Amino acid sequence: MKKTAIANQKGGVGKTATVLGLCSAATALGHRILAVDLDPQGNLTRGLGVDASQLGDDTATANELLLELQEGTALDAAVATPWPGIDVIPATLDLANRDLDGANDVIFRLRAAFEGCDLSAYDAVLFDCPPSVGRLLVGALVAADQVIYVTEASIDSLGGIKNVQDTTSFVKKRVNPAIEIAGIVITKRENNGEEEFREAEIRDAYGELVAKTVIPKRAAWKDANGLATPIHSMRGSAGARALSTAFTDLFLELPITEPVTAGR
Numbered sequence: 001m002k003k004t005a006i007a008n009q010k011g012g013v014g015k016t017a018t019v020l021g022l023c024s025a026a027t028a029l030g031h032r033i034l035a036v037d038l039d040p041q042g043n044l045t046r047g048l049g050v051d052a053s054q055l056g057d058d059t060a061t062a063n064e065l066l067l068e069l070q071e072g073t074a075l076d077a078a079v080a081t082p083w084p085g086i087d088v089i090p091a092t093l094d095l096a097n098r099d100l101d102g103a104n105d106v107i108f109r110l111r112a113a114f115e116g117c118d119l120s121a122y123d124a125v126l127f128d129c130p131p132s133v134g135r136l137l138v139g140a141l142v143a144a145d146q147v148i149y150v151t152e153a154s155i156d157s158l159g160g161i162k163n164v165q166d167t168t169s170f171v172k173k174r175v176n177p178a179i180e181i182a183g184i185v186i187t188k189r190e191n192n193g194e195e196e197f198r199e200a201e202i203r204d205a206y207g208e209l210v211a212k213t214v215i216p217k218r219a220a221w222k223d224a225n226g227l228a229t230p231i232h233s234m235r236g237s238a239g240a241r242a243l244s245t246a247f248t249d250l251f252l253e254l255p256i257t258e259p260v261t262a263g264r
Helices: 015-029 043-047 093-100 106-114 135-143 157-174 193-209 220-227 238-253
Strands: 003-007 033-037 086-089 124-128 146-152 180-187
Touching: 003 015, 003 135, 015 033, 015 043, 015 086, 015 124, 015 180, 015 220, 015 238, 033 043, 093 135, 106 135, 135 157, 146 157, 157 180, 157 193, 180 193, 220 238
Parallel strands: 003 124, 003 146, 033 086, 033 124, 146 180
Antiparallel strands: none
């Protein structure tokens, strides 16, 4: 069962939207996902219909999970969401303190939290990483089996990918030699000459690492996000249908879940 970090060190590129879209596709396809919100802004948590401020005092969040090095505690923080088959480890603003934590073991805490956990109830784990270089991002890369980079087709795209790739290479060399780059996803794509040119730049630079499926920019996404509902349940508009199709295709294209074996 794979743990996948969804990352970019630049904000506003559609990273959390991609995690939500993949979770939406998972519900439509009958898959079970544990989503881990590692961004203190908590946009993934809210997008999945969970109000972290209303959680009980005995409910752990990502911050509590990462307060100290403890093995096998990840599922203690998993919360059911209104989305069928999707659980989330929620984020709150105090998670930002972990990026400021000076302890040497901070980047190993997420990996430890998952060690020994029975994850058989899930088909995949997705880490929604913060849009900056810090201990939370590095910790996600330490814990992950693979990473997927998310980017817009813009003038800054190649630089943004290079930055997060450098961070991944550092983690792979020093801490987690098993981590692999599973793909690069182009999101919020508009149909114009500039973005066509920038997409071609990305594909020329990274070849088959770039997913064939491109996520288009559609207003329907804001509607789904505002309602905290899967985009696949909002197929009344052409934009919602386009996004649903794209995210389903992306989920099936990327190696997020293990291949189904005969007899399963």
